[in-house]
Amino acid sequence: MDSVVITITSGKGGVGKTTTTANIGTALALLGKKVVIADADIGLRNLDIVLGLENRIVYDSVDFIEGRCKLRQALIRDKRAGELYLLPAAQTRDKTAIKPQQMVDMINELRDEFHYILIDSPAGIEQGFQTAIAPADRVIVIINPEVSSVRDADRVIGLVEAHQKGPAMLIVNRIDSARVKKKDMLSVEDITEILSSQVIGIVPEDEEILSSTNRGQPVVLNSKGSAAQAYRDIARRIVGESVPLTMPSTGSFWQKLFGRA
């Protein structure tokens, strides 16, 4: 199978890597693709709870690496989205539990069977990050429109290139179009100019993200909101459809009511 391995990373923590991985993975599966989303954040696993699959984990990727199970046994099927599988991270180990080459070998084993394998990278630029990008065909860097996130992203983009994985593509997450309009927040144009990289998605700040994460239901499963739409658009761009990049309206009720967004 012609599989594509995409690592989602950022440098800075808390910018939305896990949320993005869960939603794009789910959206790709809803497009009829066979998808694995792999959690590479060993010791701080979260994809399971964001997806609402935390109670179903028996084995994880470290169990496979250390020979306690077959890779198949570690995969958890998410029946809500067709052929979507989670490969969980170990929660009680650290980032050194999987070496870059072991990650490459493990992901290669999945390539025959799946169209897309998304890897949720840990924050930082140390070994965990290097392990997460080692098997990648493409790398997506998540950015929030604020100075420290953009600066960290620049560093990561450089490292991605140094590892021959470039050019990295950007997703600008948590943008608030009303604040951008007031020039009180960096715009997507500002960010592309500063980082000179290609943007493949613009995701608005959206209250729905918190409530859907509370329930363990990625927004793409059932929401018509602006973040959900943005994730679906990204999934369609990933499969090769040409979907124009538009500035999403900000998802808050008041902004919608007064039409500011």
Add this chain to the structure above:
Amino acid sequence: MSSFRELLFGKKSAEDAKSRLQFVLIHDRAEISPGLFEEIRNDIIMAISNRLNIDPSYISINMDEESGERRLLVDVPLKNSRRPTATRSTNN
């Protein structure tokens, strides 16, 4: 001081964010910290003013980046008399 416009519409902080990022990223990418850059700047001023009559306060030394190419741009306006008579003989 904030202008009436800023009070009314809020400060355009995005412009500050952009220019500050552009500055810091040039240094990050070149792996030349602002402190090291300051030292280089002083070295250059020293080297030139040893031989030429210049006013250090008019020298501008900047890092610039265009389509992935980094440059150090040094602009030194010269005074009319070419050589500082006093310091020249100290060299050689």
